[in-house]
Amino acid sequence: MYEIELDRLPPSVNHAYIIRNVKGRILRFRTARAQEYFKYVKRECFRQLNKVKILTHPISVHIEVSLRDKRKRDIDNRLKILLDSFEGVLWADDSQIFELYIKKSFDKNQKIRVKITPIPYGIQSQNTVKSYIDEENQ
Numbered sequence: 001m002y003e004i005e006l007d008r009l010p011p012s013v014n015h016a017y018i019i020r021n022v023k024g025r026i027l028r029f030r031t032a033r034a035q036e037y038f039k040y041v042k043r044e045c046f047r048q049l050n051k052v053k054i055l056t057h058p059i060s061v062h063i064e065v066s067l068r069d070k071r072k073r074d075i076d077n078r079l080k081i082l083l084d085s086f087e088g089v090l091w092a093d094d095s096q097i098f099e100l101y102i103k104k105s106f107d108k109n110q111k112i113r114v115k116i117t118p119i120p121y122g123i124q125s126q127n128t129v130k131s132y133i134d135e136e137n138q
Contacts, residue, residue, distance in 0.1 A: 001116065002055075004044060006112040010082045017029065041085035042085075042089050045090060054089070056096070058119040060098065065104050066112070083097070090116055
């Protein structure tokens with residue numbers, strides 16, 4: 001299990017990527033702001049966790065976003081960047097996330113707490129098999 005606390009919010013998805021047409025191909029690039037956030041997350045993971053082994057199995061992710069003020073904000077708008085920033089650092093690919101919990105709270109100290117827990121293969125496999133059987137019987 002990994003637990004990490006970040007004191008910076010990721011940029012919103014609207015400010016994280018630039019779409020360009022390059023020789024007829026539509027390409028998506030990270031902005032400098034998003035690249036800096038990715039570097040920040042990587043530094044914090046290594047600083048707080050010392051030894052990091054990239055997880056390669058199904059995981060559960062719990063996120064608590066504490067904001068300084070009660071302005072109207074969508075927490076899901078920043079979620080994509082946050083999850084992408086852990087890819088290749090704490091887990092191999094975000095397709096490994098089988099459970100995702102998000103909570104928004106308010107605190108004078110803005111921060112994000114992330115808790116990553118492995119899901120035992122037996123539990124994940126039973127649910128996958130059950131879903132498959134249910135679909136076949138419909």
